[in-house]
Amino acid sequence: MREETAEPTEEEPAEEPVEEPAAEPVPEVIESTEPVVAPKKDLSTTIANAKSYVYTIYTDLEQGSGFLFNSKGDVLTNAHVVKDASYVVLTNSDGQEFSGQVIGISETTDVALVRVDALAGKEPMEMEMSQVDVGTEVFALGSPENISNTATEGKITDVNKNFSDDYEYKNLYEMDATIKKGSSGGPLIAAESERILGINSIILEDDPNIGYAIPIYTVIDQLNEWVKNPMQYEEGEVVLPDVKDAHFDEELLQSFIEAYYELIPYSLNDQQITYYQSYLLPGSQGETEGKKLVEELAIEDRIFDVVKPTIKNIEIGEEEAVIEAEAVFTFHSPENDETATITHNKRYTVIIDEYGDYMIETIEDNQE
Template identity: 45%
Template sequence: MAKRTWSMIISSAMIIGAGTGGVFWIHQHSADQLQDGPRLAVVAAKETQSAVVTTASKEPEKKTRKQIIEESQKKVVTIESSSGLGSGFLYNDQGDIVTNAHVVEGSKEVTVRTLNHEEYKGTVIGIGEETDVAVVRVPDLKKVKPLSIAKSKAETGDEILALGSPLGLENTVTTGIISGVGRSFEIAPYIYSNLYQISAPITHGNSGGPLISAETGEVLGINSAVVEQEGGIGFSIPMTSVLKQVQAWSQNPSVGATVKTAGDTHSGSTSASLEAEGLVTDFYMSLNLSDYVTAYALLGSDWQSGTTYAKFREGYINTSYVTIGDISSTTNGNKEMEVTAVITADERRDGEYVTTKYKVTYQVGYENGQLKILHGQGKKMK
């Protein structure tokens, strides 16, 4: 409930970059959570190494902040698309650049400009519909050493660097800390889940740029949104929550596929389909706010009769969050809608976080004039 109260305090927010000059209202939504909960997470293994030496042992030289900035800037780019200007960064050695979906929406081809002002053509090979993340492939940047991606989540108080091209001012670096975690809201059509709140100043053009650890130089997140209130509050999408999707696009590029344009919703969706998909999304949003009462109320009577509220809550108490990927719906012929979604979920188990992907299917229909989730099941994906 604390998260919901916090969201209500903020009056307006915007996604930053690619010409999105408007201000969007933050909806009192958060993001997703799984039923029968996923029980996995990213686990950082600890190794202990000891050695007997006759002279003083040498530790790896720690990079200075200036060195981290100089090395990082070489892997950060400015992106020009039909939507305007944004930022991005190399994340693998195939010339693939991570950015925000709203930076490249409406474009199949974009122009990418590097630190030394060299320009290349890039192709959008993956773009989220509800998750504000996209991947652009630039063949000319293949084999260029990418930025390292952090394997664990950042914590409040961690020192960070925000790189990008705010207002077109390329190669800009701002500094700050992680000032909050677990922030979630919606800026249609995107759902932002468990974001990092940052004190480093960001604005238009920073979208898609990396949030980097000032200590290690690893990418912690993707700078994506800012609240224009009280001097501005920035938000960044954690890389741990989207890395698997990004890697999937790189392994199976959707070159030539229809690119989502601004304002698009689910292709061919009817009003009933959107309502059904929205109900499932609201279900996960409520869980993400730890509002188990609201989530339980969205279930149909048959489901509730077989699962008590206490048992329902117990099934989700250790779930950190779930990110909804693709979601679609069809009519099953019984005046009900079948909603299918691919979700990536983090859950705490035995003191550790594990991440896994599920395909979930829900039957949605009306009971006493109200739309309810009647039945559901999930299957772990390989």
């Protein structure tokens, strides 16, 4: 009789527990008796989108405003802001300081260019190179009375206005968006296209509610010539002031995250609008997660109305800051206007990039 030897059998591996995917937030239906209107672009949206391109300018003689003109780090402002200055310091909306050097200044047209080496490589906002029509809705940004990123809204009320003062002002835009001392040099932005139209420059003493801006297209040739052939200085002629190292500020960090949330509903309703992405560090986990959040929430039967963030905690380190935030997204159904909310709790890691701007590097769920 042939004996059969049983082959040894391998023990079945124990099944490892499978992690359940995190549950999607369940919308909470709320009753509302008020009509719901989806958000549209407004003053705060423009400020949030343009904030990283506008700077407050300080000299030993004046305080004014300016905005990024090109990727060489050149900031455009009025000549009267930097005329006869011994030094030029610029600050961005996140409180970072930069030293600048005037590379071109006009004695006739009230425009000047300040080169900021630390901003080289940063891309500017788009600019309008042709005249716009009377009635165009606009925003005037600047730092009146040293308050950065202040904006007023209005319309172009006339074109081709001419004045003579210390400078020759020709073909100006007239607007009913009020500008004040300290706003000089800031950008005039078209509300619809969000292109920069001109440089906020003057108000009239007898009618301070009317402002005037120098159109970009009227001075572009002079500006490009300065970029190509910047002013040369003798050794020791230019004073480069000491500026603060990049730093975090709790109040500015809170404003940064709140502004980020404020932009998200626009993308949830129209994914072609990507304002919020300017707050995300390119190539980072934060950029991936930020886009993922919008994709997950933006479904056809939801129209998002508002998001209300609450900053829970801020921890500041040497190279990064961590912000814990809760956000309540309110949306309604386009069919029956039934309103609901979704709540998210997130932990944001924020760094300061090479241009001195706060940027979100990581986004994680914040388990409470």
